[in-house]
Amino acid sequence: MLKPQFPLSTIVTLALLIGITSCVPASTRLNALSTETPSNCSQIDPFAKAIAKATNAATLAQQAQSPADWDLVVVRWLEAIAAMESVSVDNPKRAFAKKKVAEYSRNLNIAQQKAKISTPSLSFPSFNNPIFTEQLILYLSYIAAVGTPDILIVGSSRALVGIDPQKLQQALAAQGQGRLKVFNFSINGGTAQFVDFQLRQLLTSGQLPRLIIWADGVRAFNSGRGDRTFTSLTTSPGYQSIIAGNRPRLPQGLNTINTCDDIYSMSVSVIKSKSTDKIATGGNIPDIEAINLSEFTEQKYDQFTPNSDEILIASNPNNYSSEAIDANGFLPLENKFDPRIYYQRNPRVSGRYDGDYQPFSFNGQQTVAFDRIKSFLAEKQIPLIIVNLPLTRDYLDSVRQSREQQFRQFMERQANNGEFGFIDLAEIWKTQNQYFIDPSHLNRYGAAAIANLLAAQSSIPWPQGTQ
Structure with a gap:
């Protein structure tokens, strides 16, 4: 299971840093898993959107290695948190959604720390410092x-x-x-x-x-x-x-974002094709063949929760x-x-x-x-x-x-x-x-x-x- 050791960082600061460093060029090997531009925008259930974003984040995390990879994972967890927070107070899913926000926040911190550890290259000789x-x-x-x-x-x-x-x-x-x-x-x-x-x-x-x-x-x-x-x-x-x-x-690469999200644009077949890959700690990506993103249940997501023994660097002031x-x-x-x-x-x-x-x-x-x-x-x-x-x-x-x-x-x-x-x-x-x-x-x-x-x-x- 994930073992985060950090409190959730300020979202505004994260957003600024991600905006600077999360440019994912078309050539990135994770591009197939990122959200594609939808053909149209429609009203969607924020709970379903959150689950889809979380699923995408967890899948991307299994593959991530470079700073850009981990930045994209961070972006997806931020999107999942924002969507889950949008579940209204009078929605019967609200109590469950709040628990998921806490869970996603812990996962976000894992991704954030990995993004920090995977320092972007300066593409310049070392300064010995x-x-x-x-x-x-x-x-x-x-x-x-x-x-x-x-x-x-x-x-x-x-x-x-x-x-x-x-x-x-x-x-x-x-x-x-x-x-x-x-x-x-x-x-x-x-x-x-x-x-x-x-x-x-x-x-x-x-x-x-x-x-x-x-x-x-x-x-x-x-x-x-x-x-x-x-x-x-x-x-x-x-x-x-x-x-x-x-x-x-x-x-000098630039990236753009979609003006609206289609939560179903992530190809399940693409994810399935990656399902035999090993994660860095030696575990398998969970089999999500039976996952239906429009009917995502508590049990199905729990089965998809990433299994990781990530060791995080404790903060020492x-x-x-x-x-x-x-x-x-x-x-x-x-x-x-x-x-x-x-x-x-x-x-x-x-x-x-x-x-x-x-x-x-x-x-x-x-x-x-x-x-x-x-x-x-x-x-x-x-x-x-x-x-x-x-x-x-x-x-x-x-x-x-x-x-x-x-x-x-x-x-x-x-x-x-x-x-x-x-x-x-x-x-x-x-x-x-x-x-x-x-x-x-x-x-x-x-x-x-x-x-x-x-x-x-x-x-x-x-x-x-x-x-």
Whole structure:
């Protein structure tokens, strides 16, 4: 039996992602099982439609392998849920239908997780960084779906979890800035050198935003320490391809949907011809020879319920996994930092022994990269705002406090030249542990609060969005 381990995800978010990634070309091997264009539209029983969609979803799931395959399965379960939810309150099938909605929702989650695990290919050489690759795919897909963002957030994992783009959109709209698009293109380990690569070499002019918020801290600008993230990037085939003048692109296929559904358009004979295939876990597709979609009964559907031992990846909010990243590139983390519990599980590392601060220097490759970024954005007339994100009192020992002061002075000196704006938030929440996931990373509540705080900053040259 199906063994889902996840709650039902937000349908709106799913719909956006599916709209981007579920284009199923005519050449797909599952096309024979997908819904064909009906010759006419007529009134149909929503219960019968739901059963037919569920049957189609279950059958497709037995065959699915590629991301497009699993996206189509997700679409069918969404359609089945929507149809079953349409069974009216006064319909005698209503109670049974509600139970089926719960069942379909569990199956939807199985398909959703499989679609995530089956990551779409970038059709580009590797960058030696899976999370960066997935963020890049998402960013390019975001542009294809809704257009280039007006505001782009960059930085390391502190930025990835530290500014909620959707909350920032909402806060700016509430202040009369109109409808602005915001995307978080941060990655674990991002430094000035990595951001320089993203902005100057990776993205085209048409993929650059109208405003950049670089959210981070001392680590990203410390030239004294080694830069493993950027070093790994420069040794990758993907980087060499970029240097050669080739930029990543997503497939340009387009798909369309029927304006109305014919629930009987799925060919039972086609399904029957597949019935001897093995599913991935070794089971057989159930024999549906006797199934009559117009007279689908409880017993018949129960016999057709997919039999699977799918092992799903449990969600762990403390891991910076790309699985939980939302449609705007943001990774929301739920837990709240409790020093008593945290230090039972993790060592307390002094700033004296923290590799992010030792050795320490603002003279070197990170500063050179920072200078290139400033010149590049000035030429493109794209404002740059650097945000020093909050830290906890537990994190800010005497060594880190001293380095933070040096960083603040370094930034303020350069910001006075008018090349960028600097907003120092490092010490605003030193005792507000409820905003943090650990001593130096914000949780989703902190990320939302930062979004609201930034939206209220009149010093930031926010672009005007559509009304």
